[in-house]
Amino acid sequence: MTMMLAMHVVVMAQVPDAAHYEYTAREWKQIARRATSDFLRSAEGRRIADNVLLWQRNSGGWTKNQPVHKPLTDAERQQVTADKAKLGDTTTDNDATITEMLYLGKMHEATADARYHEALLRAVDYLLMGQYENGGWPQFWPQNRGDYQARITYNDNAMTETLFTLRAILDGKAPYSSLKLTGEKRAAIADAFSRGVSCILKTQVLWDGKPTLWCQQHGEHTLQACGARAFELPSLATGESAYIVELLMSLPDEMQTPQVQKAIEGALQTFERLAIEGIRVEEYANAEGKPDRRVVSDPNAPRIWARFYTLEDHQPFFCDRDGKPRRQLSDIGYERRNGYSWYNYAGEKVLKKWKKKNKK
Secondary structure, three states: HHHHHHHHHOOOOHOOHHHHOOOOOOHHHHHHHOOOOOHHHHHHHHHHHHHHHHHHOOOOOOOOOOOOOOOOHHHHHHHHHHHHHHOOOOEOHHHHHHHHHHHHHHHHHHHHOHHHHHHHHOOOHHHHHHHHOOOOOOOOOOOOOOHHHHEEOOOOHHHHHHHHHHHHHOOOOOOOOOOOOOOHHHHHOOOOOOOHHHHHHHHEEEEEEEEEEOOOEEEOOOOOOOOOOOOOOOEEEEHHHHHHHHHHOOOOHHOOOHHHHHHHHHHHHHHHHEOOOOOOEEEEOOOOOOOEEEEEEEOOOOOOOOOEEEEOOOOOEEEEEOEEEEEEEHOOOHHHHHOOOOEEEEHHHHHHHOOOOOOO
16 A cells, blocks of 8 residues: 555544545555545545445446546536447456445445435345356356356456355444345345355365365366466465455354365365465666566565466466466566566465464
8 A cells, every 4th residue: 555545544533535545446445445434424435435336337347457446527427328228348356346335335324315225135146146056156147258258257356245245234334334225135145155165175176185275267067277368377376365365264153164274175185285485576777767566685684485386386477468477476477477467475474373263
């Protein structure tokens, strides 16, 4: 988070002047996550909520990477209205739909405005509509291109965030505590959640018969690990897998079956095995004076994980837009080296959560 954005968040309760916004998709997510009751009841909070309602497609979902809080000109408003019937651009990728549902849930709790309740129910229907019979969700629906957009998508935590949201709704947790559900709708959500967990268990990649991690995407029919964009090859994906494990760890006692426990333990053992020690990623100015990234040795660095590991021998790899895997970050071009997150600490986070959970 930039310092400027952090300042926006801190003063959110004081209704910041909209002229000071950066109007980025990232800032919109921060506003939705941090908004207080006072801000939500303010004129600015309601203005943004009106935008959220306007951006909702007729299908019930939202598009991704939009600065939804940005004031719209008359021409922009007309265009957004005209686009409401589109079917191929709604998703939960990059926190789309999930973020808008979060904001509307908070707005309804703060104001009891029926418009937000109605929009939320339509969003719930959108989530339920997208689920495959096998329990997975594609990247886009109700229409997609049929390529990687149709595959079961854990990438950017899309399916996992969907399941966390459905669980919060089912349990009546904030910000969905005031959402009124019929018995039929509640049963449908419970069934969708259960089938989603089942899909997670069925898609976990096995190695020598033992459960390991998950790929960013899996075949919607085969459930096998699949590639997506040219630089996203079939692999073990650490960031997404860590969040999946967090979901499994959060399941209520009645869902903590031996199969779930085996999946969790297999994933945690894999994280321990794949941890890399003695390196860190450093940002520096290269010979051309451009900001760049490189891996340097550091015996004091915390454990780190590569984003991707090969399915065959569980070795870290990095990939350019030519689709050819390399063993070192320095082996790929400048654009992909700096335009993608190739390392993370997600493994450490979930391992610590597991240890804390089992100390209780």
